[in-house]
Amino acid sequence: MGRGGVLVERIAEIYTDGWGRIVAAMIRFTGGDWSLAEECAQDAFAQALRTWPESGVPEQPIAWLTTTARRRAIDVIRRAGVERAKLREVAIDASRRAAGQPEEPRDFPGDFPGSMEDASDERLELIFTCCHPALSNEAQVALTLRSVAGLSTAEIARAFLVSEKTMGQRIFRAKQRIRHAGIPFRVPPPHLLPDRLSAVLQVLYLLFNEGYSGDPRLCREAVRLGRVLVALMPDEPEVMGALALMLLQEARRAARLDADGDLVELADQDRSLWNAGQITEGAQWCERALRHGRAGPYQLQAAIVACHATATGLDDTDWAQIAGLYTALRKVAPSPVVELNRAVAVSMTETGPTEALRLVDDIDGLHDYHLFHAVRADLLFRAGHDPDDAYRSAIRLAPTEAERRLLTARLADRSATSPRSEPRTGPPTRPPAAR
DSSP states (O other): OOHHHHHHHHHHHHHHHHHHHHHHHHHHHTTSOHHHHHHHHHHHHHHHHHHHHHHOOOSSHHHHHHHHHHHHHHHHHHHHHHHHHHHHHHHHHHHHHHHTOOOOOOOOOOOOSOOOOOOSOHHHHHHHHHTOTTSOHHHHHHHHHHHTSOOOHHHHHHHHTSOHHHHHHHHHHHHHHHHHTTOOSSOOOGGGHHHHHHHHHHHHHHHHHHHHTSOHHHHHHHHHHHHHHHHHSTTOHHHHHHHHHHHHHHTTGGGSBOTTSOBOOGGGOOGGGSOHHHHHHHHHHHHHHHTTSOOOHHHHHHHHHHHHHTSSSTTTSOHHHHHHHHHHHHHHSOOHHHHHHHHHHHHTSTTOHHHHHHHHHTOOSOTTOHHHHHHHHHHHHHTTSOOHHHHHHHHHHOSSHHHHHHHHHHHHHOOOOSOOSOOOOSOOSSOGGGO
């Protein structure tokens, strides 16, 4: 990779790490003008692409970008102030001339609003502001993914299965609602935190999922914000469960891809590559959460992943316990994906693949989901039936080239005798409202 490519890659890394921080700082600086804050942040990155090839990346790139964005905001605010002042002056001068009065001396407009005072964690404030109950759930998630994670409108639209224009309008209306309703930019007081918890946890996990299938820095950011949230709400078990779930899944990252970047199925992963420290910490958070006796979706999903993470292999996995956890999960968070994963677990118990195949065939709403057909193909093969058509459907629907290659290899081989696809125990990356 040439010098220019390395620089672009470095700026992309800084964008992932700093977008939410810069936007949050600019929202505070501009007095809550979300559109201006994002515009100035974008201008700052554009300026970096023009300037850094000659000057090099500064020692503190996020501080450089924030300062550049701030200067841009000052220019915009001052220009707007000058224009407003000129309009007032024209009107006053016309009135004075009509009355035969002399003109008065003109003053330059005063200073701009806002300040650059630091907050304890501006990104957390940004998340809670985005997740205000005055906004719909879809708007909360979309606005946070745009403002905190820096996902493009097109990327968010694909996640929600709507057009880019529709998503752009939704995000614009959410920003306008925040501004016109005077929603404060802050972490709410303790008595208001529970009202926004569900949306905040959903946003954190969607951010984690976006990184889990792509950029690991997004995973680290979601985990970091999860830790902040646990410190903020130390007695809320679902917050602990969400943190546990992210830690336990992140622990397996190093084993999920081979040297060529292809997916490695759960049955074939080198478990020595799993991060033992993250597994231990995640299991401890999960246990601590479950002791509260209020098992919610994130706690149950964390418990399922913990069963996989603490086993030495598929044969050592407590599949009966996993099936029971999925049964509990479908009571508190029913979805076709939960039913699909429960069927996989059932197939590995004494019940076997034939009964699991019946469960899969009874699931509605997943016929456009590649893993539905991949699981069904596996169960057909293990039950002694021809799986080829199911594999072809899975390949056709697979969203990434890596998954298509994996499924194509399975179709060519057809030698598996156990479920080799890593089960999706957490919520799908597609927001629930879009299912």
